[in-house]
Amino acid sequence: MPELFEAAEESEAEASPAVQTDATAVAIALDRARRRGKTPAGGGDEVDRFLSKQEGLIDDQRAHLHEQMAHMRLRHSLDRLRYITQASALVIGAIIVIGIGWMAFDASRANGVVIKPFSVSPDLARRGVTGEVVASQLLDKLTDITDRSQTSAASGKFGAGWGQNISLQIPETGVSLGEVDRWLRERFGHERNLTGEIVENPDGAITLSARLGAKALPPQNGAAADLPQLILRTAELLYRREQPMTYLEYLGHLPGRTDEFEDVAQEMIDSHDPVVRAFGQGGLGLAAMKRGDIATAQREFRAADAGNAGLAWPVADLAVIAQRQGRYEESLRLANRDLALSPHDPSDTPEARTASMLQAEQGKAFLLEDHGTALAKAMALSQGDNPGGLASRASLQAVVAVYRAMAHDELGAQAEADSFTPRGPVDAGLKAIDLMYITSARQDWASFLERFDAAEKLDPVDTDGYAFTALRARALAQLGRPADAQALIAPTPLDCLPCIVARAQVAEAVGRRAEADHWFAEASRMAPSIPTVSNSIRRRSLSRNRPCRFLEKVE
Numbered sequence: 001m002p003e004l005f006e007a008a009e010e011s012e013a014e015a016s017p018a019v020q021t022d023a024t025a026v027a028i029a030l031d032r033a034r035r036r037g038k039t040p041a042g043g044g045d046e047v048d049r050f051l052s053k054q055e056g057l058i059d060d061q062r063a064h065l066h067e068q069m070a071h072m073r074l075r076h077s078l079d080r081l082r083y084i085t086q087a088s089a090l091v092i093g094a095i096i097v098i099g100i101g102w103m104a105f106d107a108s109r110a111n112g113v114v115i116k117p118f119s120v121s122p123d124l125a126r127r128g129v130t131g132e133v134v135a136s137q138l139l140d141k142l143t144d145i146t147d148r149s150q151t152s153a154a155s156g157k158f159g160a161g162w163g164q165n166i167s168l169q170i171p172e173t174g175v176s177l178g179e180v181d182r183w184l185r186e187r188f189g190h191e192r193n194l195t196g197e198i199v200e201n202p203d204g205a206i207t208l209s210a211r212l213g214a215k216a217l218p219p220q221n222g223a224a225a226d227l228p229q230l231i232l233r234t235a236e237l238l239y240r241r242e243q244p245m246t247y248l249e250y251l252g253h254l255p256g257r258t259d260e261f262e263d264v265a266q267e268m269i270d271s272h273d274p275v276v277r278a279f280g281q282g283g284l285g286l287a288a289m290k291r292g293d294i295a296t297a298q299r300e301f302r303a304a305d306a307g308n309a310g311l312a313w314p315v316a317d318l319a320v321i322a323q324r325q326g327r328y329e330e331s332l333r334l335a336n337r338d339l340a341l342s343p344h345d346p347s348d349t350p351e352a353r354t355a356s357m358l359q360a361e362q363g364k365a366f367l368l369e370d371h372g373t374a375l376a377k378a379m380a381l382s383q384g385d386n387p388g389g390l391a392s393r394a395s396l397q398a399v400v401a402v403y404r405a406m407a408h409d410e411l412g413a414q415a416e417a418d419s420f421t422p423r424g425p426v427d428a429g430l431k432a433i434d435l436m437y438i439t440s441a442r443q444d445w446a447s448f449l450e451r452f453d454a455a456e457k458l459d460p461v462d463t464d465g466y467a468f469t470a471l472r473a474r475a476l477a478q479l480g481r482p483a484d485a486q487a488l489i490a491p492t493p494l495d496c497l498p499c500i501v502a503r504a505q506v507a508e509a510v511g512r513r514a515e516a517d518h519w520f521a522e523a524s525r526m527a528p529s530i531p532t533v534s535n536s537i538r539r540r541s542l543s544r545n546r547p548c549r550f551l552e553k554v555e
Contacts, residue, residue: 326496
């Protein structure tokens with residue numbers, strides 16, 4: 001409080017001449033009284049009266065000084081309050097400027113679709129079918145499509161074009177932040193408005209028409225009671241046009257719409273966007289896989305990769321096909337390429353990219369028989385939402401059970417698999433395959449064959465592969481049925497690693513050791529990076545109780 005002290009010093013300086021004058025007067029009065037030799041009597045003594053007046057003057061001066069100090073304190077408090085108010089105004093102004101700047105920046109990146117209230121007839125409005133209700137239901141259907149697709153694709157946004165006024169007002173303007181935001185989006189953004197109307201026809205039916213900007217969607221006709229379906233179909237048509245990648249994933253989750261799935265994928269191939277083209281090519285590959293046409297699926301996935309659009313998932317599907325066909329070295333190479341593409345896949349959301357990387361690392365660890373790493377990746381993957389997957393999120397826990405079994409935690413694996421309740425046909429097939437893998441991991445070959453048959457009935461596509469054939473042949477050989485194993489493995493191709501190993505194991509089971517050695521040597525030559533061969537040779541060597549002839553070549 002330096003101002004107060006300065007003011008006090010000034011007051012003292014002003015008062016000092018008066019004090020000095022009073023002191024002189026007092027001294028003169030006392031001296032005069034002594035010369036007169038008068039004795040003070042009663043209260044009428046001149047000196048006492050003078051001193052009394054001086055005391056009163058001093059009291060008045062002290063009271064005046066106190067008032068001055070109080071005034072100075074008040075003035076200081078008011079000055080401080082003024083400074084605080086001015087600083088607060090500057091801060092609030094800066095926040096408003098920064099906020100509007102951020103809103104302008106955000107508006108410049110807006111590129112979604114804003115749904116405006118539809119025009120409806122007065123009769124429909126009286127029945128509660130207002131324009132806002134129709135637009136709201138359309139937005140709900142669009143949101144439902146996104147949720148059901150479990151989309152992994154990066155997509156734009158759909159938003160409501162009404163009810164966005166925020167009650168907070170900018171001071172002294174009467175303009176709401178919602179109005180400012182809409183004006184900025186219209187001025188700087190790239191959003192398009194979806195408008196439409198519902199018309200009642202003379203026959204009592206209704207026609208729902210919608211247009212995005214200047215482009216009309218196909219009108220939907222039906223009875224008034226069918227309005228929810230008309231709105232759903234309009235939402236699907238809008239998604240098909242604006243977000244074909246997400247719409248393709250949505251169709252993949254719906255039974256009985258395979259033809260439309262392929263039609264949409266074919267449309268995407270004609271797109272000018274290389275990412276959309278590659279996604280459509282991969283969609284045709286998925287459709288081919290679903291009907292069991294593996295050759296066509298491989299061709300479509302390779303075409304998607306050849307477009308150099310940077311999509312990782314067609315490469316991941318190629319890796320899965322190669323693994324099922326027993327081409328482990330090729331599958332390992334594709335898994336490494338998948339790992340390189342996944343962090344930058346332009347068709348994926350950040351969450352989907354993370355999941356893709358975990359899946360690729362899990363698949364690579366499986367090929368290298370690094371079961372601990374595979375289990376860790378499966379557990380990390382189970383914490384996500386399974387974006388883009390056809391199975392439910394809960395099914396990821398069943399995959400963890402498989403890798404627990406491979407890591408020799410058979411009891412934990414079985415308990416985890418048993419606790420998984422399938423939520424649909426895809427989940428049921430996945431659980432059957434997982435149980436099959438668990439029985440093979442603990443080498444319960446009789447149960448494995450039973451599980452294999454059950455899985456094949458539920459999911460004939462995902463159990464169709466030479467790797468599964470080789471595993472079944474190995475089970476038959478272990479159960480003392482070498483003739484059946486030989487008949488099963490004989491037609492398999494010679495580029496299938498587990499098939500070659502199975503040939504060796506079947507030959508070993510019937511005592512044809514020279515033939516077994518030949519097939520083990522061939523497996524070592526064709527897959528030097530895969531531990532399956534060296535592990536099989538070790539088991540063979542232990543059974544013969546002699547050193548491994550081919551381990552040095554493998555290692």
